[in-house]
Amino acid sequence: MSESLFVGVDLGGTAIKVGLCNAAGNLLRMHEGPTQAAEGADAVLTNIAAYVQELVPPGTTEWDAVEGVGIGIAGFLNIPEGIIDFTPNLPFKDVPVKRIMEEKLGKLVKINNDANVAALGEAWGGAGKGIANCVCYTLGTGVGGGIILNNRLIEGFTGMAGELGHMSIVADLEAIQCGCGKMGCLETVSSATGIIRMAKDAVERGDRTTLSLVEGELTAKDVVDAAKGGDEVAQRIVSRAAFYLGKSMATVAIVVNPQRFIIGGGVSKAGEFLFSQIREAFDKYTPENARAGVEIVAAELGNNAGVVGAAGLFLRA
Amino acid sequence: MSESLFVGVDLGGTAIKVGLCNAAGNLLRMHEGPTQAAEGADAVLTNIAAYVQELVPPGTTEWDAVEGVGIGIAGFLNIPEGIIDFTPNLPFKDVPVKRIMEEKLGKLVKINNDANVAALGEAWGGAGKGIANCVCYTLGTGVGGGIILNNRLIEGFTGMAGELGHMSIVADLEAIQCGCGKMGCLETVSSATGIIRMAKDAVERGDRTTLSLVEGELTAKDVVDAAKGGDEVAQRIVSRAAFYLGKSMATVAIVVNPQRFIIGGGVSKAGEFLFSQIREAFDKYTPENARAGVEIVAAELGNNAGVVGAAGLFLRA
The missing domain is CATH 3.30.420.40 (ATPase, nucleotide binding domain)
Structure with a gap:
């Protein structure tokens, strides 16, 4: 069985960055594309799914090894339910991101706020x-x-x-x-x-x-x-x-x-x-x-x- | 099978207090006796064992239901190993309390410092x-x-x-x-x-x-x-x-x-x-x-x- 892999998504106001990590916290490769926030929440979520699948093409062994997709978001979140209550810089209001993205990708999805996620990144794979x-x-x-x-x-x-x-x-x-x-x-x-x-x-x-x-x-x-x-x-x-x-x-x-x-x-x-x-x-x-x-x-x-x-x-x- | 029970020991400079709790954090009854610190570490540990067994007599159904004995101690402790490095007010120095008490009682023993243990008590069974x-x-x-x-x-x-x-x-x-x-x-x-x-x-x-x-x-x-x-x-x-x-x-x-x-x-x-x-x-x-x-x-x-x-x-x- 191949090594477990994890995808991280940094949802920013102008760009979406996605990266593939292994279980040791090493960033294997990254990909990014425009957020296109002006086109609305649906378009942004479709973009996330597209960039993730460009990073790791479905059907590959790597795709099968992806255990989950985490998304860091600047905004007010209901973390356990995976809902964006409101984002100051993006067109999201009461959007069940976890459910929508799990349907789009067929992978487990978690969300958390951007500052927590950055701290976790440093602790997990960086200076910590x-x-x-x-x-x-x-x-x-x-x-x-x-x-x-x-x-x-x-x-x-x-x-x-x-x-x-x-x-x-x-x-x-x-x-x-x-x-x-x-x-x-x-x-x-x-x-x-x-x-x-x-x-x-x-x-x-x-x-x-x-x-x-x-x-x-x-x-x-x-x-x-x-x-x-x-x-x-x-x-x-x-x-x-x-x-x-x-x-x-x-x-x-x-x-x-x-x-x-x-x-x-x-x-x-x-x-x-x-x-x-x-x-x-x-x-x-x-x-x-x-x-x-x-x-x-x-x-x-x-x-x-x-x-x-x-x-x-x-x-x- | 009877309800799980737990014994707590508050090791003080003049008195040792012992108590029996259920899994809901309720204190069922208490017992206490003199520490007799002047007689040395061995005597103090023998006293703890005696007071615990007076609180819950061995051979009873209650004794069998006791899953562990926790001891709160004011001093410098190696908590994971269960060793008292040094106590300012008691005659302990480099004493492997966990091992000794487990032998005396035939029960799992854990130690921790008195302030942490008091906080845990309030959180578990008191105002928290x-x-x-x-x-x-x-x-x-x-x-x-x-x-x-x-x-x-x-x-x-x-x-x-x-x-x-x-x-x-x-x-x-x-x-x-x-x-x-x-x-x-x-x-x-x-x-x-x-x-x-x-x-x-x-x-x-x-x-x-x-x-x-x-x-x-x-x-x-x-x-x-x-x-x-x-x-x-x-x-x-x-x-x-x-x-x-x-x-x-x-x-x-x-x-x-x-x-x-x-x-x-x-x-x-x-x-x-x-x-x-x-x-x-x-x-x-x-x-x-x-x-x-x-x-x-x-x-x-x-x-x-x-x-x-x-x-x-x-x-x-």
Whole structure:
């Protein structure tokens, strides 16, 4: 009998990526095509089925070895029932995706939200490979998260477990309001958006910084590059993002005590310059017993984490 | 065939409590006797065996129905191997308790630490009955904790998961050092010890408070009673303990998203006066989605939680 295979689908607003994984979490190959969201939910689901069958043609030995198809979706989902309640960026409302796709493909289908699936991908086939307890942070427009304990994704009572960007961590006196309405959430300082906001504030109030010389829209990379180049204003901004990340990890370490923290997303490309400052804050606030042997490492799969994690829904979630 | 039964043992420094539970988590009856720690580890283990067999006499149908004996121990344990590495308050060092007790009793034996076992007891047979995801706080000399997700106790990489008293939560500018060596741990303000410390500080610096009239050693109950009676200094102390408890729960809610928080230990006897202030801080710092339907309730089993939880090691851990 041939090795079990799993297909992962990353359903994005403009492109659908599909990938074939083996049971060891290795991504064997990928394929992708346009989402064509404007043509409606039916067309999008037909596209998913087509791209999956282009990736693994039905009738082949490989197709027969596919045990399931996992789909990662940005939206509000009824995960156990496999229904998309609502998606902000796609034309789905109350669509029983699991049932429809199982009929189209003749394979078991599972759905889960994109942040959880990306965390699962890193844990399963990326920087968390072989680690039973790990916590993933994704530093992008917001701060996403995912927690894997005993090899299983933690979802919680209402599916909010691991929404690490909304930890209230910034000291009250320096807290600003988050998009979620609360004050002092981690993502107000440690996301790309937070870093850019702090940089714009500095430029607007006339701080002497090379950031005032940047032409066009400021990016988080501009701020990191200026900090690496010695700009003190930029250094303070990056240090603040790193400090609160490390402090939030100290709290996570006491709550769930993972073996490894995995940091991905655009901001994580700042590399060791950022990571060393995160570790410093983590060490400062974490008791020795929850810190010994705990690693803080960079994500490895980049944009493929979603595809690998979606395939992994059949093994780990 | 008769119903499965489970024995729980709460191994304390002065007394050993044993209890018989059924599979529904109901405590059928208890028994206890002196620990006699001064006579050494062998004598203590012989006592445990004797009290267990006084609780459920061998040869009876009940004895035959006992599927296992769980033991909760305050100390440093190798849980999977069932070995006590070291206990601060008992004469154990590198003792293979599981093996020895299995030989003495002819039943399966499991060990776990006392805080985890108490949390498991509340979750299994107390205020968390029927709830798959709950988090327990014990407000005593320190602040203990335990986290149950999907009906299982979370232990983490080095067994530090759920050590909620050591969350770094107090704002840096008002943080003091904890017994663990770190600054600003929750138990510096929300344990009985923390409350007493703040009260003594107030009396020593000459604050006008009825606490200065208390004869003998101040207790946390004195402070709570004074606060309930309208003493503003005492109210500030209790409010601070409650505020940081509620704020720590906001963080826990984002990390593991439990359905219920259960608060036990001596300080929790302050009741609704304390709980309403905890809820206020929790609501302030928790995003709506992690807060909807989440309850903060009092523990129900009191000192019996350890016995029930130890018995529960065979069902839930």
